[in-house]
Amino acid sequence: MRGTGMRWGMMVGLMAMTxxxxxxxxxxxxxxxxxxxxxxxxxxxxxxxxxxxxxxxxVRGIGGTAFAGDRACGYGEWNNGTFAIGKPYSQQTSxxxxxxxxxxxxxxxxxxxxxxxxxxxxTPAQATAYGNYxxxxxxxxxxxxSENTAVTMNxxxxxxxxxxxxxxxxDTCGGCGTVIAGPHASDPVPGHVDxx
Numbered sequence: 002m003r004g005t006g007m008r009w010g011m012m013v014g015l016m017a018m019t020x021x022x023x024x025x026x027x028x029x030x031x032x033x034x035x036x037x038x039x040x041x042x043x044x045x046x047x048x049x050x051x052x053x054x055x056x057x058x059x060v061r062g063i064g065g066t067a068f069a070g071d072r073a074c075g076y077g078e079w080n081n082g083t084f085a086i087g088k089p090y091s092q093q094t095s096x097x098x099x100x101x102x103x104x105x106x107x108x109x110x111x112x113x114x115x116x117x118x119x120x121x122x123x124t125p126a127q128a129t130a131y132g133n134y135x136x137x138x139x140x141x142x143x144x145x146x147s148e149n150t151a152v153t154m155n156x157x158x159x160x161x162x163x164x165x166x167x168x169x170x171x172d173t174c175g176g177c178g179t180v181i182a183g184p185h186a187s188d189p190v191p192g193h194v195d196x197x
Contacts, residue, residue, distance in 0.1 A: 052177035055147040057098060057119050060170055064100050064117045067166050071159045074102035074113065085115025085140075085155055090131045096121040102159065113157040117166070122149045132181045142189040143167050147178025156185045163189040 061079055068077045079098045083091050091097070099118040101111035122128040125148050132146035135153060142154040142163040152170055154163035164186055171178060 052147075053173075053175035055145070055150045055152065055170075055174050055177050057096070057121075059174055060117070060119045060152050061098070063170050063173060064166070067161050067169075068100055068102065068116065068159065071102075071161050073159045075104045076106040076108075077102045077116075082115070084111070085118040085153060086120060086131075090120070090122075090127075090134065093122050093127045093131075094120045095123055102157070113159055115155050116157045116159060116163075117155070118151075118153045120151045120153070122151065125149045132179070135181055135183045138183055140185075141183025142185045143180055143182050145171055145178045145180050147174070150178075154183075154189065156189070160190060165189075 065077070065079070068074050071077075077100055079100050081097060082099055082101065083097070084101065085099045086094070086097065097118070097120045099115040101115060102113040103111045120128070120131070122131065128146050128149045128151045131151050132144045135141045135144040140155045142156055144151050144153040145167055152167065154167045156163070167180060171180060
């Protein structure tokens with residue numbers, strides 16, 4: 002009998018605790034099920050990925066692939082020439098490469114020089130100044146400026162849409178930087194009408 006009384010007392014205590022917990026879960030008159038449904042319906046806002054970093058390896062891969070498939074580029078390569086960047090900007094870079102196309106390998110002069118360039122400047126302010134200069138550079142399609150780095154697309158004989166290619170670079174680095182349009186942003190492929 003004594004064991005039965007203890008069990009009965011424990012059951013009454015558990016029921017009281019369950020009732021109190023149920024009353025507390027619903028808040029002001031709600032039920033535990035309503036609170037659970039509300040929690041399931043409320044989804045967190047999607048988190049936008051942080052922009053990545055613009056690097057030469059990223060640009061080299063995207064640009065090299067695009068230009069290699071261009072029928073107007075018999076042979077292309079990244080080099081440290083300065084066809085596509087003039088003074089004082091060329092003197093402010095700590096690292097510079099440009100992609101040029103030749104009719105065939107071994108030629109001294111490219112037939113489409115500096116189609117795409119990648120430059121790392123000493124400071125973000127220098128990269129921004131270069132980007133702003135591109136607005137008036139008569140050979141520029143556009144430039145992507147991100148921190149102290151700038152990627153420039155220049156008009157030439159190739160059939161690749163340079164504006165599309167630059168936006169692909171920006172998308173690949175997670176939306177990094179700002180695209181600054183140049184004089185040929187609206188006509189980034191051969192057959193353009195020179196508006197300058």
